[in-house]
Amino acid sequence: MLGQSKISSFFKSQPMKRPLEDLQSCQSSPPSKAMKTDGSGLSPEQKAAIQEKKQAALAKLASKTAPCGMGQSWKKALEPEFSKDYFKKLMQFVESERNSHTIYPQESDVYSWTKHCLISEVKVVIIGQDPYHQPKQAHGLCFSVPAGVASPPSLVNIYKELQNDIQGFSIPKHGNLTGWAKQGVLLLNACLTVRASQANSHKDKGWEKFTDAVIKWINLHRANVVFLLWGSYAQKKGACIDKKRHGVLKSVHPSPLSAYRGFLGCKHFSKANEYLKNTKQTPINWSDLPAEAS
Numbered sequence: 290m291l292g293q294s295k296i297s298s299f300f301k302s303q304p305m306k307r308p309l310e311d312l313q314s315c316q317s318s319p320p321s322k323a324m325k326t327d328g329s330g331l332s333p334e335q336k337a338a339i340q341e342k343k344q345a346a347l348a349k350l351a352s353k354t355a356p357c358g359m360g361q362s363w364k365k366a367l368e369p370e371f372s373k374d375y376f377k378k379l380m381q382f383v384e385s386e387r388n389s390h391t392i393y394p395q396e397s398d399v400y401s402w403t404k405h406c407l408i409s410e411v412k413v414v415i416i417g418q419d420p421y422h423q424p425k426q427a428h429g430l431c432f433s434v435p436a437g438v439a440s441p442p443s444l445v446n447i448y449k450e451l452q453n454d455i456q457g458f459s460i461p462k463h464g465n466l467t468g469w470a471k472q473g474v475l476l477l478n479a480c481l482t483v484r485a486s487q488a489n490s491h492k493d494k495g496w497e498k499f500t501d502a503v504i505k506w507i508n509l510h511r512a513n514v515v516f517l518l519w520g521s522y523a524q525k526k527g528a529c530i531d532k533k534r535h536g537v538l539k540s541v542h543p544s545p546l547s548a549y550r551g552f553l554g555c556k557h558f559s560k561a562n563e564y565l566k567n568t569k570q571t572p573i574n575w576s577d578l579p580a581e582a583s
Contacts, residue, residue, distance in 0.1 A: 355368065355371045356371070356380065356399070356400060357396075358396070358397055358398075358399065358400045358401075358404075359400040359403050360400070360403035360404050360407070360408075362403075362407040362408045362409060363400070363403035363408045363503075364403075366408050366506050366510070367499075367502060367503065367506065370499055370502050375495045375498055375499075376495060376498075376499060378495060379494055379495030379496065379499065382491075382494050382495070383482055383491075383494075386482070386484060386491070390484050390485065391484070391485035392482050392483070392484060392485070393420055393421065393422055393424075393426070393427040393482070393483055393484075393485060394420055394427035394428050394429050394482070398427070398428045398429040399429055399481050399482060400429065400481070401428060401429030401430060401470075402429055402430055402431075402470065402475060402476055402477055405467060405470035405471045406470065406471060406472070406473050408506070408507070409510075409511070410473045411473050411474075411475045411507055411511060411514055412472070412473035412474070412514060412515065412565060412570055412571075412573065413469075413473065413474040413475065413514065413515045413516075413517065413561055413565075413573060414474075414475045414477060414504070414507065414514060414515070414516045414517065415431060415432065415474065415475070415476050415477070415517045415519070416431070416477055416478075416479065416504075416516070416517075416518060416519075416523040416526055416527060417431025417432055417476070417477065417478040417479065417523070418431075418478060418479050418480065418489075418520075418522050418523070419478060419479070419480050419483055419488055419489050419491075419492070420478055420480065420481065420482065420483045421434065421441060421483075422483045422484070422485060422486055422487060422488050422490075423485075423486065424485070425437075425438050426438055426441070427483070429481075430466055430467065430470055430476035431476045431477060431478040432444050432447060432466060432476060432543075433464060433465060433466035433467065433476055434463075434464040434465065435464075435465055436463040436464075436465045436580040436581055437463070438463075438464060439464070440463070440464035441464070442544065442545045443542070443543045443544050443545075443548075444464050444543075446543040446544070446545065446548040446552060446553065447543050448460045448461070449553060450543070450552060450553055450554070450555065450556075450557070450558070451558055451575055453553070453554070454556045454557075454558045454559050455558050455559060455575050455576065457576060458575060458576050459576070461578050461580070462580070463578075463580045465578065465579075465580055465581070466578065467578075467579075468577045468578040468579055469573065469575070469577075469578070472573050472574065472577065473573070474573060475507075477500060477503060477504075478500070479496065479497050479500050479522070479526055480492060480494075480496040480497065480500075481496050481499075481500070482496070497526075500526075501526065501529075504526065504527065504529065504530070505529060508529060508530050508531055508534070508535065511535075512534055512535070513534075513535060513536070513564070513565075513568035513570065514535045514536070515535070515536040515537075515538065515561040515564050515565065516530055516535060516536065516537045516538070517538050517540075517557050517561065518537065518538065518539045518540075519539075519540050519541065519542050519543055519552065520540075520541060520542030520544075520547070522542075523542075524539055536561070536564040538555070538557045538560055538561065540552045540555040540557060558573075558575050561573065562575075
C-alpha cells in the first residue's frame, strides 16, 4: 500500500511556475482608466456623470414646483425658493384658500410684477404691503389698479406728489401703473394674495419670506437700483439693502393718515431720476402711464 501511495502521488498534477519575466510584466502594467478612483470607488468620469444627472433632476423638480405665470428671468433667479418647504406649504395654502374663498388678485395676476421687464432690468423698487382686497382692484402691482377702477387714496397722494415734483406731470384719469413696470419699476407687495374684504388675511403664510428673497436677489446681483421705502413696514423690509451699492429713499406712507407728515413734498421721483442719471442709467418717464398698457 505504501508503494501504491507513492506512485499515485507521483502522477498528481503539479502547479506550473510562471516565468519571472511574466510576473514582472504583470506588476509593472498600469491600472486601467476605469480603475482610477479617488477613494470613493468612482472614477472622475463617473462622478461627473452623476453630478450632471443630479443637476438635471433638480432642474426638472424646480420646473414642476415653479409657480405658473412668472416671467422666465425671475423664475430662473428665484428657482432655489420653489423647492423649499415654506414655499410648498404656501402654495398649498393659497390653493386651499382659492377653493373655499374669493382671493385677490386672480391667479393669472399674482406674478404680474415679473412680466413687464427682466429681473436684470430693474432700476427702481417700490415696496407695498398687501394687495387691495376689494373687487377688481388688485392686479399684481402694488399701489396700482386696472383702468376703470377708481384710484385708491394712497395712489391719489402719489399722483399729487408727482404733480408737484415732476415738471409736466398730469394726473391721469386711471390708476394703472403698468407703464412704470415696463420701464423697470418693480411694484412689489410683501404679500401677493389676500382674501376678499379681509386685509392682511394672508399675512405670515410665507409670502413675506418669498418677497424677501426677491429683494435680496436684487440687492446682491444688481447695482445702482433705487429703493423707495414708504412707511415703517417697507423700511423694515428693506433693512437688508446695501446703501453703498444702491440708492435708498425713505418717507412716511402715502396713506391719507400719514402723507401730510412727509410724503407730500419728499420729491422721491425726481431724486430717483437724479440718481439714475448720475449712475449712467435712463431715468423713468413717470408720465408714461397709458390706461391700457399692452
